[in-house]
Amino acid sequence: MRPKLKIIPIIVGLLTIALILTSALLIKTQNVYAAKDEKYRNLDTFTQVMHLIETSYVEDVENKTMVYGAIKGMLAELDPHSTFLDPDTLKEFREETQGEFGGLGITIGLKDKILTVIAPLEDTPAFYKGILSGDQIVKIEGDSTAGLSLHDAVKRLRGKPNTDVTITIHRESTKKPFDVTITRAIIKISSVKTSMIGNTGYIRLTQFTSHLSDSVAEAIKDLDSKGADSYIIDIRNNPGGLLSEAINVSSLFIPANKIVVYTKDRQQTRQDFKSRIFSLKETEKPIIVLVNGGSASASEILTGALQDYERATIMGEKTYGKASVQSVIPLVDGSAVKLTTGKYFTPTGRGIHGIGIEPDINVEFIAPEVDENEKIVETKTVDLSKAIIDLEKDNQLKAAVDKMKELVKDAK
Template identity: 35%
Template sequence: MNKSLKKPILIFVLGLVVVSGFFAFKAKNDKLFALAKNIDIFATMVRELDSYYVDEIDPDELVTIGINAMLEDLDPYTTYIPEEESADFRMMTTGEYAGVGALIGNRGEGNIIIMPYSGFPAQSAGIRIADLLLKVDTVSVIDKATSDVSTLLKGPANTEVFVQVKRGEDTLDFNLTRKKIVINNVPYYGKLDANTGYIKLSDFTTNASNEVRKALLDLKGQGVDRLVLDLRDNPGGLVNEAAEIVNLFIPKGKEIVKTIGKLEGVNYTYKTTKTPLDKDIPLVVLINEHSASASEIVAGALQDYDRAVLIGRKSFGKGLVQTTIPLSYNAQLKVTTAKYYIPSGRCIQAIDYTQTRQSGELTTVPDSLRQEFKTKNGRTVLDGAGIEPDEYVESESYSPISYSLVARNHVFDFATEYFYKHESITDPSSFEVTDQDYEEFMKWLEGKEYDYTTYLEKSVTDLTKYAEKETYYDEIKDQIEAIKKRVNHSKEQDLITNQEEIRRILSGEIVSRYYFQEGMIESGIKDDPTIEEAVKYLSEIDRYKETLTASAK
């Protein structure tokens, strides 16, 4: 190159660098100025509202509302956690808190015990499901919000709390000692048959992987040589726990999930770091539309490595990673900082929140834009809409009468009365509502309100609504009325027609009175169509293996 040209070119390049640096510096400064300006406007506005507004305002409440409204425009996972909510947030992420160990809820007359957890203060002291809470210490809680009652029951470990409940016509007092409560991530595990183990994983809080490991070791010790891992209705949690669970079944050194965001500090690759507990045991993973986040990492990674057959329904589609950042005055910001990508390279995030903000409506990734990826064995999988199962099982739908009986607490109340009339029942796996029990239930329902609209009645109502708009309605009016009379439901007949379904719901609720959460899960296993399909799959090992090969797709 001509030496005389080198200097102008060098000057030109340096000029570009300076100009681009200037614009970058200016853009950054402009952004910082805009932030400072708007924060100042916001602070000034709150101060002036406090001074001039006709009524007294609560600045803390007003600012919190403003912050939450701002964050709602981003995504539902970016949230503000004020100091007073830090304990609840810690409990959600760690599964630990100090209290009496009972789930409470409002069923109309007030706050009642929904479920005392086995082995913790409430259950050990004799507090039972359906006990109505009257007092916590000296505070009457009859008309208090459930969240306020929950706060009163919690406190430092080893401190005393007085609880007064109403049980039927009796008023009972309990002096409880709060304890550190650790909610099990694995509320139940057991054998589905002589060779098939089952593990229900409900959360991904601290220690989830150890709980799964212990359950699997125990099952293997009982002769189990195939496994069903149930992730249905599991909302997710800690990514590192998900990685450790995958590592139970996948060899050391394999990539499980990548997190990729705007800042280098949030980019991370999780790999298996240990020798697996069992890399060969035939494995089925159950998922549904409520399996999210860490559940999808586990299910997706095992699918990408062709290590498990997935059965159920398409998962939720949450491929976003959150980081908790400390703020002033012990507040925190949980903010979306990255997306995660499972081993095949796909991101399973289903909702595009950038497009949602622009359109004002939830925007999902259209099928035409979903990309294809390959599993280890060459099977085709898609991104952009959750994890799709290898074997689809329809969602079980309940009849309108069943929904009504549950919603109006008739199933709950009958189970409570049954408990006080029967000292004991058989084990959860074999207990069933007898013909006599069901006849008593139908008699017990007499005079109680549980009206509902059947699917057929709704169809006729819709037909009438549309027919009334037609000019010939008068000609068919009598025929429609005749149809209405024929389809008007008989509640007594519906109790007979749907008794198998209702008896199954009743059985689970009654079992919970004697065996609590663990028993309720065990009771529901025997009639679960998704679990039945999983057991069938694992018993047909050739079909299982074929599904995990590319030729099956």
């Protein structure tokens, strides 16, 4: 009898544990069903609105039109970079350079839901018309841009080469909005421009395009051969580009196998991107990186890495603050959503999305005085790989040159 008596407490204990686990499972199941019930109630509201439109709206509306509109509305509630691509738009999105289209040469974004110029690209129609980073595009061809999605804005700005488009600009330094008419053109830019300023090699990066790191490596070799003892890397008004090239360019200036940037998704899964092994490494000479509010995305990856590893002195103005990852996810009917699926972080873990990177030395740009009768000359430089230097009109670059003299002196 005694062995049986010993078993009874064990059985009671197991039954208690089972009861607790069952209760917990029931509570969890109830919570799941409650969440589902809430979701279904919201869908009931959505279905009710669709039915009202189908039965009571003054005109017939295609079902697909309503569904696509609802999807666009959902994505618009998330962030400026998440958007819906219908089958035709997705086709355009994937056609990289097939069927030439004309552009203005600006990178745009939605800032506080206002269509804003992130940066004008050098040697493009918008650049020669004097469009500036931070300019707000309030109208396109007289139509308000309020509520216009980023993708739809791009479609309206693009068009056949040699055709005009008029945009209305609001600029903080001007009292009233003003119109600018720009002639579209096939956009061809030189991603790397170089020059020597005394003994300092000046490298201007306009965009992180394919094979940019190869061009930067060649530029370093060329400037080295001319006696460069330091470098100024100018990424002002550089809107970014390829993540791979941001990593490759960073790899030229920091040791191999160092974290350049990492991403985290919704589940907080981390993916590290490390510097690569290159035959050319410039890890000793002093570097200054020039940035401003038009420095975004890949530019901020380079800036963050060089700042975190104390490899460069960052000068200029706070960067734009675009550090999110977008994925294009196809849907069953041939359309797709471009959805923000992660965020970038600098090597030390700084989240800069919507914040930007503060320079080590803040230098506000002072626009040079321009004669009222002087008009912008729309002539392109003969050699697009040659940087045009004018320290009298560029106080930020002049400040960088002066600071570099101190750094070189201290390094000796």
